[in-house]
Structure formats: structure tokens, C-alpha cells
Amino acid sequence: MKLRVGLVIIAVLLVLVGCGNNGQTNGKNDSGTKNDVVTLEWMMWSDNESEAKVWQEMADEVNEIYPHIEIELTTLAFSDYWTRLQTRVAGGTAPDIISMQSLRMPGFGSVLYPLDEFIENDDKIDIEDFDENILENMRYDEQVAALPYDVGPYVMYYNKDLFDAHGVDYPEAGWTMEEFNETIEALSQGEDYGIILKNNSLENYIPFIYSNGGEYLNEDGQYQLNSEATIKTMDQLSQFVANGQAPELVSQSAGNWQAEQWLNGNIGLLLDGPWNILWFLGETTFDFGLIPVPESSEGSVTVSAGSGFGVSADTDYPEEAYQAVKLFTNKANLNHLAEIGRAFPARLSAVEAFYGNVPDEFQTTLDYALDNTVPFEVTNTWNRAQDIFTANLVPIMNGMMSAEDGMNKLQQELENIEE
Amino acid sequence: MKLVNVSMIKEGEKEQPAKQNKIKGQRHGRTAFWFLLPNLSGFLVFTLTPILAVFVLSLFEWSLIAEPKFVGLRNYIYLFTSDSNFIRVLLNTIFFTIVYLTLNLLVSLTFAAWLNQKIKGIAVYRAILFLPVLVPPVAIALIWQFMYEPSVGLINHLMEAIGLSAVNWLGNEDYAMFALIIMCVWQQFGYNMLIFLAALKGIPQTILEAASIDGAKPLTKFFKISIPSISPAILFAMVMTLITSFQIFDQVFILTNGGPGYATEVLGLYIYKNAFEWFQMGYGAALAVVLFVIILIVTLIQLILQKKWVHYETK
Numbered sequence: 158m159k160l161r162v163g164l165v166i167i168a169v170l171l172v173l174v175g176c177g178n179n180g181q182t183n184g185k186n187d188s189g190t191k192n193d194v195v196t197l198e199w200m201m202w203s204d205n206e207s208e209a210k211v212w213q214e215m216a217d218e219v220n221e222i223y224p225h226i227e228i229e230l231t232t233l234a235f236s237d238y239w240t241r242l243q244t245r246v247a248g249g250t251a252p253d254i255i256s257m258q259s260l261r262m263p264g265f266g267s268v269l270y271p272l273d274e275f276i277e278n279d280d281k282i283d284i285e286d287f288d289e290n291i292l293e294n295m296r297y298d299e300q301v302a303a304l305p306y307d308v309g310p311y312v313m314y315y316n317k318d319l320f321d322a323h324g325v326d327y328p329e330a331g332w333t334m335e336e337f338n339e340t341i342e343a344l345s346q347g348e349d350y351g352i353i354l355k356n357n358s359l360e361n362y363i364p365f366i367y368s369n370g371g372e373y374l375n376e377d378g379q380y381q382l383n384s385e386a387t388i389k390t391m392d393q394l395s396q397f398v399a400n401g402q403a404p405e406l407v408s409q410s411a412g413n414w415q416a417e418q419w420l421n422g423n424i425g426l427l428l429d430g431p432w433n434i435l436w437f438l439g440e441t442t443f444d445f446g447l448i449p450v451p452e453s454s455e456g457s458v459t460v461s462a463g464s465g466f467g468v469s470a471d472t473d474y475p476e477e478a479y480q481a482v483k484l485f486t487n488k489a490n491l492n493h494l495a496e497i498g499r500a501f502p503a504r505l506s507a508v509e510a511f512y513g514n515v516p517d518e519f520q521t522t523l524d525y526a527l528d529n530t531v532p533f534e535v536t537n538t539w540n541r542a543q544d545i546f547t548a549n550l551v552p553i554m555n556g557m558m559s560a561e562d563g564m565n566k567l568q569q570e571l572e573n574i575e576e
Numbered sequence: 577m578k579l580v581n582v583s584m585i586k587e588g589e590k591e592q593p594a595k596q597n598k599i600k601g602q603r604h605g606r607t608a609f610w611f612l613l614p615n616l617s618g619f620l621v622f623t624l625t626p627i628l629a630v631f632v633l634s635l636f637e638w639s640l641i642a643e644p645k646f647v648g649l650r651n652y653i654y655l656f657t658s659d660s661n662f663i664r665v666l667l668n669t670i671f672f673t674i675v676y677l678t679l680n681l682l683v684s685l686t687f688a689a690w691l692n693q694k695i696k697g698i699a700v701y702r703a704i705l706f707l708p709v710l711v712p713p714v715a716i717a718l719i720w721q722f723m724y725e726p727s728v729g730l731i732n733h734l735m736e737a738i739g740l741s742a743v744n745w746l747g748n749e750d751y752a753m754f755a756l757i758i759m760c761v762w763q764q765f766g767y768n769m770l771i772f773l774a775a776l777k778g779i780p781q782t783i784l785e786a787a788s789i790d791g792a793k794p795l796t797k798f799f800k801i802s803i804p805s806i807s808p809a810i811l812f813a814m815v816m817t818l819i820t821s822f823q824i825f826d827q828v829f830i831l832t833n834g835g836p837g838y839a840t841e842v843l844g845l846y847i848y849k850n851a852f853e854w855f856q857m858g859y860g861a862a863l864a865v866v867l868f869v870i871i872l873i874v875t876l877i878q879l880i881l882q883k884k885w886v887h888y889e890t891k
Contacts (some may be wrong), residue, residue, distance in 0.1 A: 240852050247640035264855075268641055348727075405726055407747045408835030541854045551836035555747050573660070 171306040195477050196227045199254035199466075200242065203232040204413075204435060211499055216489055219481045221248040226477050228254070232348075246471075253472040254481055257303045258464045259294035260360070263537040266297025269467040273300045273477045282483055286504045289394040290532065303467030304486040307500030310432040310526035311364050313450060318443035319344060319425050328448045330457075330525045337451035344425040345402040352426040354399055354554055355415045357547040361428050362531075363449040366390045367458035367531065370447065374534055380571035382541060385562040386454075392552060392560035399556050406551045430462060431523060434515065435498040447522040449529065458531040459526050463503060538574055545570045618652055633861035640855050651862035661838070661846065662863075668753070669843040672822040676757050680817055681810070684765040688772035689798060702773070705766045706766035713763065717830035721746070724831075749839040752832050756840050764820075768813040775809035776802060807886040815878055822871050843867050 197363040199216060203209040209232050216228035231252065234242055237262065245251050246268050257265060276284055284292070284301075291308035295301060313328075320327055325343045328336065341351030355361040363373060372389030374380060381387075404418060416436075416482035419427040422443050428450070429480060437445060451455045466485050468478040484490065495511035501523060502508055512520040536542065553563035634651055655662055660791035691702055708716065724745035732742040745755040776801045779802060787797050805812075825844035828834065834849070835842035843863065851860030 243640045243852075243855055265641075405744045405747045406836075407724075407726065408752065408832045408840075409721060409746060409830070540853075544849065544853060547833075548835055548838055548841075551747055552749055555744065555836070557749055557837075564849065 163259050176345055178242075186287060188350045194225055194227050195474050196229055197253040197472070197474060197478055197481060198229045198231060199239070199481070200245075200252035201232045201256045202235040202238040204235055205439075207380060207439060208499065211494065211497065215485055218490075223477075228481060240471055249471065251469040251471050251476045253469050253474060254466050255303075255469050256464060257295070257467050259291065259305075259462050259533065260535050260539060262294065262297055262302065263535055264539065266302050268470055268496060269297060269302040270470045270472065270475050270478075271298070271300035271302060272304070272479060272482075275300060278467070278484070279363050283488075286488070288463075288503050288505060290461065290530065291465075291503050294463060294533065295467075295568060299507050303465035304482050305463050305465035305503035306486050306494060307432060308461055308463035308503050309360065309432050309501050310459045310523065310530045311428055311450070312459065312522055313448045313527050314419070314427045314429055314433075315446050315448055316419070316422065316425055316438065316443050317446055319349060319423070323349070324571050327423075327446060331522055332450050332451050334451050334453045341397060341425065342400075342478050345400070348423055350404055350424045351402040353424045354394055354397065354403055354406060355428070356408065357414075357543070359543055360405070360460070360545045361415075362391070362394070362550075363533075364428065364459040364544055365394060365453075367460070368450055368453040368455050369393075370454045372387060372562065374536070378534065378536065379575060380536070380568065382546075382571065383561075383568040388560050388564045391564055395554045395556060395560055398436075398554050399540070405432075406553045406554045408444070431501045431519075434519075438498055446516065447519045449522055449525045451534050453568065457525070459530050461527070461530045465503065476519070542571055578737045619706055630861045630864050633858055634865050636858040636861075638857040640857060644858070645673055647858065650857050652866075655866065661690060661841075664838055665843055665846045666842050668838070668841055669822060671734045672753065672757060672840075672842055675754075676821045676824075677814065677817055678822075679757065679761045680768060681813065683761055683809075684813070685770035687765065688771045688776055691769070691773050692776045693837065696792075701720050702770075705769060705823075708763045708870055709766040711763070713826040714830050716759065716763050717827045720755075721831060723740070724755055734760070746832055752836055756828055756831055759831065760824065763827070764817070768817060771809050771813050772806060775806035802829045804887045808888060811878070811882050813887045815875055818874060818878070819871055822867065822874070834854055 199212075201212050203212060212232060213230055216230040219226050219228045221415050242251070242255065242265070251268060255265075255269060257269065276282055276364050287305060288308050291305045292301065295303045295305050295538075296557040315328065317327065323344055323346060325340055328340060332340075344351040359373060366373060366387050369390040371384055371390050373382055373387070399418070404424070407414060415427060416429060418424060418435060420437070420440050422441075450459050451457060466482045468475050468482060472478050486503070488504055488506055491504045491507040492502070494500040495502040495507045498511070498515060501511055506523055549558075549563050549567040549570070552558045553560055558566070585703060593790050610837055633644075636644040637647045637651075687705055691698060691705075695701070699826060726732060726733075726742060726744040728748065729745075731745065733885060736742055743751055743752050780812060783805075784797055787801055794798070824842055828840050828842055829848065832840045834845050844867075847860050847863045847867065850856045850863060
């Protein structure tokens with residue numbers, strides 16, 4: 158009896174394991190040789206319907222141009238994307254085409270197929286056309302690991318209706334810290350706030366820190382967040398909350414808390430990237446403009462993040478996947494992404510299309526910001542550092558810890574993970 | 577928490593010759609085995625294997641991307657000697673468990689006692705009070721996030737209406753844990769309430785009537801008769817609630833993500849962050865093993881202490 162029970166259990170397990178294997182072999186047979194259709198999976202993030210539709214159109218286009226390649230698109234929320242990608246890589250089922258953000262490249266570069274050999278043998282790709290900074294950010298181990306589709310310097314969005322309501326002049330590129338403070342004070346009347354600060358993510362604080370002469374990494378590439386200038390910056394920002402000129406921060410899971418609050422219409426300024434223009438154009442009930450970060454001791458310094466598409470190092474069809482990635486980032490597609498305001502294009506030749514469809518002042522601001530962008534370095538413990546930053550950010554900004562104590566504590570915690 | 581195993585034993589069946597009994601038992605066993613097989617195979621593949629895998633994984637260093645590296649007990653040594661977060665996270669978890677468990681039992685017992693009276697429309701009240709248990713925790717956390725919102729949230733409006741000052745529930749380290757506990761109690765008390773209600777209904781009326789005749793007041797009856805009578809149910813509710821509160825994850829992940837500062841960072845969340853945000857699978861697994869051992873010990877202590885206060889019906 159016991160033996161029989163054991164055998165049945167083993168049989169059931171074998172069947173289950175067998176099912177898994179069968180699934181995989183079938184998948185691979187489907188895409189067989191050159192004459193057959195190759196099915197490639199493309200995993201991409203998308204936080205709203207309008208965005209998902211754009212990616213689906215791009216996926217369909219591949220099959221029209223290359224009838225032997227079919228793209229199966231999987232979209233996930235941006236915050237879920239990275240966990241899923243990591244588990245899929247671990248499970249040996251990484252998607253053939255992997256979307257990659259510049260900030261995550263140090264962590265994920267090793268799962269991408271180096272594209273240099275394809276690019277060198279390809280006279281149609283026009284690699285020179287890509288923005289130098291973002292192409293650099295798409296490298297891993299000195300090889301191009303993904304082709305970029307967008308690049309975005311952090312800028313400030315402002316609610317024009319609110320400025321009008323309080324009779325405050327619109328800011329202009331080159332505005333100073335004093336003007337920044339005055340503007341926020343003038344807007345903060347009644348239920349209205351001058352600015353909102355982000356409740357997570359170091360990125361959104363770096364432009365202020367840099368413009369003030371602070372830093373987040375030292376010359377050796379180690380975390381350095383408690384220099385005098387950095388503490389002073391955080392202290393100045395926390396004063397906005399203390400004075401009721403910015404909403405108190407709320408701790409919650411990753412999401413776009415600050416952008417959603419800003420969309421309510423009672424907040425003047427918001428620091429964010431140009432990739433949100435499409436979303437904001439669809440959601441806002443008010444007019445908004447773009448303006449660079451105010452000038453401080455170091456001028457107006459910002460950083461930019463961008464994203465692109467790479468090929469999985471594990472795919473059976475790197476060449477086909479490269480063709481698809483190349484198509485996703487060709488001039489026509491980047492023109493389209495630019496026209497609808499989804500992306501500030503990574504190709505210089507598509508920039509015009511972006512400017513053609515947004516107010517003129519956006520161009521002034523973005524040109525200015527791009528000219529003042531410094532390379533955005535990230536570490537391979539960036540995720541962890543972000544969590545530590547986030548945890549300490551809320552108490553600092555809400556005034557439960559002084560900026561000095563808070564940043565020193567933060568620095569200590571960052572040094573602990575470096576060990 | 578959702579699984580209640582009730583084994584019913586029929587006693588007093590006619591005695592049969594021993595041999596016949598044995599053969600019948602074997603046949604029953606075999607039939608039972610085939611009926612259990614689907615569930616059993618699921619248990620083996622999706623429960624037992626992952627549990628064993630966690631024990632093995634806790635001896636490795638694995639980022640999911642690179643190959644796993646065997647490190648022996650290093651994860652455990654780090655956990656107990658160098659990880660300053662661990663103590664803080666453990667204390668948060670214990671604090672949550674004690675306050676949550678106490679409130680949950682008090683609230684559910686109070687409502688059960690109230691529902692145990694002859695009130696009109698009792699079924700409606702019972703259904704309403706039980707309803708939050710049926711809603712997914714994630715949805716509840718999202719709704720409470722709005723309610724706790726400092727400027728437009730419902731809770732601050734209510735507090736201001738009764739003359740209290742508004743509080744930034746999810747942005748203040750002093751309040752965030754209580755915000756979490758209040759939400760969890762609201763969501764979960766209905767389950768224990770039903771268990772207590774069923775137990776209260778099971779108390780023989782004759783005992784209560786006898787007490788009344790002897791002149792016992794309602795409160796005396798409740799504390800001297802009802803509570804001791806339902807003590808097995810209270811033990812069950814305590815053990816199950818304690819286990820789930822040690823494992824709390826979804827609610828806190830959505831509501832505060834452990835913040836502000838580290839005010840609501842509990843063990844379940846810390847395991848998740850280690851494994852799936854910082855991609856230290858081995859360390860996450862070691863933490864999970866420690867959580868398992870803690871729950872095991874606390875549950876054993878509860879089962880040993882029960883002898884002092886749980887009254888089982890004697891024949």
C-alpha cells in the first residue's frame with residue numbers, strides 16, 4: 158500500500174513536470190526555422206490605456222514589415238515590471254525583447270544581448286542619430302545593450318490656471334531660487350499649495366541637490382548624501398511643508414502620489430519628467446506649462462533618465478529580436494511617440510516632431526534642460542538605496558527629524574548596505 | 577485563517593468482529609486515498625515543495641540573475657549579529673500582533689455578544705459586520721488610504737467634526753502603526769465574531785436559566801458562564817489570529833509600504849523587500865524560516881498555556 162501511494166505521488170509529479178517541459182518545447186517548435194513564423198515576446202510597462210495601445214500598434218507593425226516575425230506584447234504597470242522581469246529571468250523564461258530603463262541598466266545589463274555586432278554590420282540603423290547621453294546610458298560593459306526610444310530631463314510642471322487665479326507671473330527659464338520661493342509663497346493661499354514634493358524616489362530630489370552644489374555619489378561612486386549643500390537643500394525643501402506651502406507627505410507604496418495630487422488642480426509646481434506629458438494632457442482640467450529647475454549656486458542643473466529596448470541574452474532568435482528592436486526605435490516610430498507626447502525622442506531627427514505638437518514654451522524649457530543635464534550615474538544597489546531614501550524622506554520632509562539628523566541617519570544606513 | 581478543520585467522530589457504532597473491521601478499514605483507506613489525491617498532489621507541489629525549498633534557499637546567496645552560491649549559515653549569522661533592521665522589524669511585528677490581537681478579540685467578542693440577543697433584523701447586522709472579511713485586503717487598503725488622507729480624508733473630517741485636530745495618519749511615525757491596526761481590526765473582526773457567535777449559541781440555555789434563577793446579573797452570566805463556555809473557541813480564534821497577524825503583508829504593503837520612516841515595517845514586508853525588491857532571495861528565505869520558527873514557538877506556548885484557562889466540556 159505504502160509503495161503504491163509513493164509511486165502514484167511520483168507519477169503525478171512527473172506528469173506535472175512533464176507538462177511544463179512540453180509547454181516549452183511546443184513554444185520553441187512553433188517558431189522553428191526561417192520559413193516559419195518566429196514568435197517573440199516583448200515585455201513592456203504601461204500605466205494607462207492610451208500608452209498600451211501605442212505599444213500594441215508598434216508590435217503589430219513588426220509583423221507587417223517582417224511577415225516571419227510575430228510580436229506577442231505583455232504589458233505591466235511600471236512598478237510591477239521589474240519584479241516580474243527578475244523572476245522571469247530567474248525562471249529561464251525571460252521575454253525575447255526586454256524593455257529597459259537607464260536607471261536599471263547596472264542591475265539588469267547582464268541579461269541583455271550585446272548589440273554591437275549587429276549595429277556594426279547594419280548600415281541602415283543610423284546610430285549617430287541617437288542622443289549621445291542616452292545611448293551612453295544604454296551601454297553595459299561598454300557594449301550597447303539596448304536601443305533607446307526616449308530621453309527625458311527632469312523639469313518642473315506648473316499649473317497656469319492657479320498662477321492666473323493668484324495673479325502670479327509665469328516663471329521663465331533662468332529663474333532664481335528667490336523667485337522660486339516667492340512664487341511658492343504667492344501661490345500658497347487658502348486651500349492651494351505652491352509646490353508638491355515626491356514621497357519616494359531620489360531622482361526627483363537630485364536636480365535641486367545638484368543645482369545647490371550638493372551630490373549623491375562621491376568621486377569613488379559611493380553614496381554621499383550628507384554634505385553641507387545636500388543637507389541645506391533638503392532643509393529648504395522641508396520648509397515648504399513646515400510653512401504649509403506644500404502638502405505633508407504621505408507614506409504609501411510606489412505610485413504617482415504627487416502627480417495625482419497635482420492633477421487635482423490646487424498645487425502650483427511639480428518636478429517630473431517629460432514622459433508624463435501625454436498622461437497630463439489627457440487628465441488635466443487646467444492649462445499647464447513646463448519650466449526648468451530654478452537656478453541656484455551651480456545654475457540650473459538637472460539629470461535625465463531614458464528607456465529603450467534590448468534583446469534577451471537567452472533568446473533563440475537574437476537576430477529577429479534585433480530587427481524588431483531596431484524597428485521600434487526607427488525614425489518613424491520615434492516620430493510617432495514624439496507627436497503624441499509619449500516620449501521626448503531619443504533620436505535627434507525626431508525631436509522636431511515632439512516640438513511640433515506641444516506649446517512652444519515646452520521647447521525652450523526642454524532645450525534648456527537638455528543643455529544643463531549631467532550624466533545620471535546609478536549604482537548596482539540602487540533599488541535598496543531608493544528604499545532607504547524613501548523611508549527617511551517622509552519624516553525629514555514632514556519635520557519629524559531635522560534635515561541634518563535625517564540625512565546623517567540616511568547616510569549611515571546607505572553605508573551599511575555598501576559593506 | 578480561512579481553513580477550519582472540523583473532524584466529526586461518530587461514536588457508539590455497533591461493535592463488529594475485529595477481522596471484518598480491519599478489512600473494511602483498509603478498503604475505506606484506499607477509497608479515501610483516491611479522493612484525497614487531487615488535493616494531496618496540489619499540496620505536495622504548491623505547498624510542501626516551496627516550504628522545503630525555502631529551507632534550502634536560506635543557505636544560498638541568490639540574486640535570481642546570477643547563479644546561486646552556497647553560503648552555509650552566513651545568512652542566519654548576519655541576521656542575528658549584524659542586521660540592525662531585523663530587531664526593529666521584529667519589534668514592530670510583535671507590537672502590531674499584541675495590539676491587533678487584543679483589539680480584534682475584544683471587538684469581535686463584543687459584537688458577538690450583542691448579536692447573540694433577540695434583536696430584529698439580526699441577520700442583516702450579522703451580514704454587514706461580516707462583509708469586510710469578504711473584501712480583498714488590497715481593495716480595503718486602497719480605500720482606507722483615501723480615508724486617511726490628511727486634507728480631504730473622511731477620518732480627519734470626522735475627527736474635526738467632533739472637535740479633535742486633524743492628523744497625518746500615514747505621514748506621521750507616531751500614528752501610522754495605529755492607522756494600520758485600526759484598518760486591520762475593522763477588516764478582520766467579523767471572522768472571529770462569527771466563530772464566537774456560533775459558540776455562544778451553543779451554550780445550553782438550561783445553564784443560563786439556572787444562573788438567572790440563582791439571581792445572576794447579565795454581566796455576571798457573561799463573564800462567569802459564557803466566556804468559560806466558549807473558551808475553546810477563543811483559543812482557536814487566538815491561535816489563528818496570532819498566526820495571521822505575524823504574517824501580515826498585503827495591507828501594510830499597500831497602505832504605507834513600511835513607512836513613514838520604518839514605523840510600519842513588519843517582518844512579512846521585510847521578507848518581501850529583501851527577496852523581491854533587493855533580490856536577496858537567500859536572505860529573504862532565511863528571514864522566512866525565522867518567522868516560521870517564531871510562529872511555531874508562540875503557537876506551542878499558547879497550546880501549553882491553554883490548560884490554565886480553556887474549559888472543555890466533560891462528560
